[in-house]
Amino acid sequence: MTTPPSSIVLVLVGAVIGSFGAIFLKWGAHALSRSWTSIVYNWKLAVGVVTYLLSSVLFVKGMSNGELSVLFPMVSVGYICTLLWSHLFFHERVTKAKLAGVGLILVGIVFLGLGNATH
Amino acid sequence: MSSVTTLPEVHVVDADKRRRAVLIVIGCTLIIGAAQYLIKLGANQLAAQQHSVHGGSVSLEAAVMGIFTNPAIFSGYCLYAVFTVLFVFALRHGELSILYPLISLGYVWVVIIGAVAFHEAMNPLKLAGIAIIMAGVTVLGRGSAK
Numbered sequence: 001m002t003t004p005p006s007s008i009v010l011v012l013v014g015a016v017i018g019s020f021g022a023i024f025l026k027w028g029a030h031a032l033s034r035s036w037t038s039i040v041y042n043w044k045l046a047v048g049v050v051t052y053l054l055s056s057v058l059f060v061k062g063m064s065n066g067e068l069s070v071l072f073p074m075v076s077v078g079y080i081c082t083l084l085w086s087h088l089f090f091h092e093r094v095t096k097a098k099l100a101g102v103g104l105i106l107v108g109i110v111f112l113g114l115g116n117a118t119h
Numbered sequence: 120m121s122s123v124t125t126l127p128e129v130h131v132v133d134a135d136k137r138r139r140a141v142l143i144v145i146g147c148t149l150i151i152g153a154a155q156y157l158i159k160l161g162a163n164q165l166a167a168q169q170h171s172v173h174g175g176s177v178s179l180e181a182a183v184m185g186i187f188t189n190p191a192i193f194s195g196y197c198l199y200a201v202f203t204v205l206f207v208f209a210l211r212h213g214e215l216s217i218l219y220p221l222i223s224l225g226y227v228w229v230v231i232i233g234a235v236a237f238h239e240a241m242n243p244l245k246l247a248g249i250a251i252i253m254a255g256v257t258v259l260g261r262g263s264a265k
Contacts, residue, residue, distance in 0.1 A: 002240075004175075006175070006176065007176055010176065053186075056186055056196065057179060057182045057183050057186065058182075059158075060158065060161075060162050060165070060177075060182040060185055060186060060192060061176050061177055061178075061179060061181075061182040062176060063158060063159055063162035064162040064163070064165050064166040064169075064176045064177040064181075064182070065166060065174075065175055065176035065177075066176075067233060067237070067239045068155060068156075068159040068229060068232065068233040068237055068239065069229060069230045069232075069233030069234065069239045069241070069245070069249070070239075070245070072155055072226070072229045072233075073226055073229070073248070073249050073252045076252050076255070076256055079255075079256060079259055083259070083263075095262050096262075097258060097259075097261060097262030098258075098259055098262040098263060100255075100258050100262070101255045101256065101257075101258035101259025101260070101262055102255070102259065103255070104251055104252070104254050104255030104258060104259075105251075105252055105255035105256065105259065106255075107251050107255075108247075108248045108249065108250070108251030108252030108253075108254070108255055109248065109252065110248070111244055111245075111247050111248030111251055112244075112245055112248030112249060112252065113248070114244050114248070115242050115243070115244030115245030115246070115247070115248050116245060118242065118244060
């Protein structure tokens with residue numbers, strides 16, 4: 001069984017959505033204190049959790065019709081998005097090493113996709 | 120926030136603690152492998168339940184319900200919670216530049232699990248792709264740890 005493109009798209013979209021989860025968690029963590037109410041009434045943390053949940057739903061949907069060894073590595077696009085968002089929202093530096101990593105991940109995903117198509 | 124002279128104190132981390140952190144992170148990658156095995160197993164069960172009606176992937180509702188009611192998928196995500204706690208714990212004692220790249224070991228386990236447990240076919244392009252992604256995650260991790 002090969003992995004249909006629709007499942008690959010589901011997992012890629014899930015990974016992009018999941019990368020927003022990390023951003024919201026970080027935002028939420030900034031407003032955190034030692035009291036429980038600061039966790040419960042923290043809408044950013046809540047959005048972060050819901051975002052991860054949504055991303056997991058898309059991942060499970062994709063996994064119900066595709067290969068683990070193709071779909072799981074595809075989640076690595078999430079790292080690229082996280083890098084982009086942390087630069088845009090938290091002004092973290094984008095170094096040459098980070099760009100090299102992004103390039104390698106993209107090339108790897110293309111190879112993986114080609115390998116999946118040439119069964 | 121004092122002068123540079125305090126730097127050595129910060130950098131001399133107990134070698135034992137550091138070794139333990141590396142072992143914990145390697146354990147973390149095994150947990151990821153186990154979690155992915157369980158999630159895939161559960162997703163296959165959801166598909167088997169629905170494929171009597173129609174083919175393709177399961178519906179969104181089935182996927183949402185599956186995360187909470189399918190024991191395999193639910194346990195898989197519980198393992199992710201365990202992974203997160205352990206990884207954060209390990210990060211306190213080890214060097215990020217070594218620990219982050221180690222996480223890419225998870226891909227090795229997932230490929231082995233895919234081939235052995237789910238009989239997924241491997242070919243050179245696919246394996247090269249996964250190896251390149253591992254290299255990318257390693258480079259990105261090292262770059263982010265500075």
